[in-house]
Amino acid sequence: MTQTIRNNWRIAPWVVIAIMLAVPLVAMQFTDEVRWTGWDFLAAGALLSGAALVYERGGRRITGRWQRIAAAGALVLAVALLWAAGAVGIFS
Template sequence: MIVSKKRLIGWILFVFCILLIPYVSMIFTDQINWKLSDFLVMGIALAGIGIFYELIVRQTKEVTYRTAFMIGLLGAFLLFWVNSAVGIIGSENQDANLLYSAVFVVGLVGALASRFEAKGMSITLMVASIVQMTVPMMALIIWPPSRISWTPSVIGVFLLSGFFALLFYLSSMLFRRAANNEMNLN
């Protein structure tokens, strides 16, 4: 895969600017305390987004497919970032947050099994959306508020999970449209 110099510089600047946010925040507040390892993990995750996106850009000219892929990738990245930085259910150290790993497993297995084809990706992202909303339900049964902290609140956890589920659902619908566009062309 050959990426143009301009696009490569764009991705490097993107990663740098995103990583500047916590770095600058650490100057002004004690609330954010990233270690070198935090910056490395986030830098690798951001670079991964760039690599995946560049792979997809090379595979199709279909704007709907590209948009669907980017929204799904954005949802996965934001889920990873929020969950690893502060946690969704209570703090990032609570075991309940490990359940969100199921969303990533569904996405990875589904994408590979469908060979990134639009119809399969639509199904994959729909399942990811459902799993995203199932996680807090399962966590509530396994770890009720009497056993662990559900900060900010049970409703807050469901709303935040709903936000991510909505991103995956939107991606799913766009992949579905891309699949229909492919069928209409054939």
């Protein structure tokens, strides 16, 4: 039973990433305000997937609960900063 719950939690970040990428895809069907290209989806998918992989690999090495929470917070902050920088076009 515990193994099943653990496997479900390992799938959760990937489901969240899929939902986050589906939101602009659905929004593009209803409004012209959202205009993502294939490169936008690729960049967002790479950023979010990379962060999930880093956390999954690093989470195995971090044993303390609070250290794991701090690492997750730092990773979320880094992704948010990169996402915001990409949204205002600093890199382009």
